[in-house]
Amino acid sequence: xxxxxxxxxxxxxxxxxxxxxxxxxxxxxxxxxxxxxxxxxxxxxxxxxxxxxxxxxxxxxxxxxxxxxxxxxxxxxxxxxxxxxxxxxxxxxxxxxxxxxxxxxxxxx
Numbered sequence: 001x002x003x004x005x006x007x008x009x010x011x012x013x014x015x016x017x018x019x020x021x022x023x024x025x026x027x028x029x030x031x032x033x034x035x036x037x038x039x040x041x042x043x044x045x046x047x048x049x050x051x052x053x054x055x056x057x058x059x060x061x062x063x064x065x066x067x068x069x070x071x072x073x074x075x076x077x078x079x080x081x082x083x084x085x086x087x088x089x090x091x092x093x094x095x096x097x098x099x100x101x102x103x104x105x106x107x108x109x
Contacts, residue, residue, distance in 0.1 A: 002075045009073065009080045016060070017068060025053050065089045 008027045015023035034052035036044050047055045060066050067087040074081040083101035090096070 002078060002080070005078055005080045006073055006075060009082060013068060013070060013082070017066070019061075021053070021057050028053075063088045064091050064093070 012024045012028065015021075015026075031049050032052060034047045034056055036055075037046050038044070041059070043055055043059065045055075065088070069085045069087065071083045071085070074083070081101065084099070086098045086100065088096045088098070
């Protein structure tokens with residue numbers, strides 16, 4: 001099951017970078033979790049399922065451009081974690097960068 005989940009995550013990342021939200025969420029578990037509880041962003045919290053999709057799409061569509069740079073794929077049983085660096089360009093052309101599970105951080109899946 002783990003390899004299948006890795007393939008689902010990779011396909012979802014690819015689709016989201018194309019802005020193809022239907023494909024990005026097609027194979028997501030109905031109760032998948034988006035944990036932004038420790039974010040310093042506009043929508044901190046823990047979101048699940050369709051609510052997670054809405055929050056994520058709203059956030060990503062607010063930028064002029066978004067590029068996600070995955071660093072590795074970590075498999076732990078049925079869970080898949082992908083540490084990333086995100087590159088955003090705002091409507092005024094200002095760029096920002098953020099790390100998800102950046103250097104020195106760990107996750108227990």
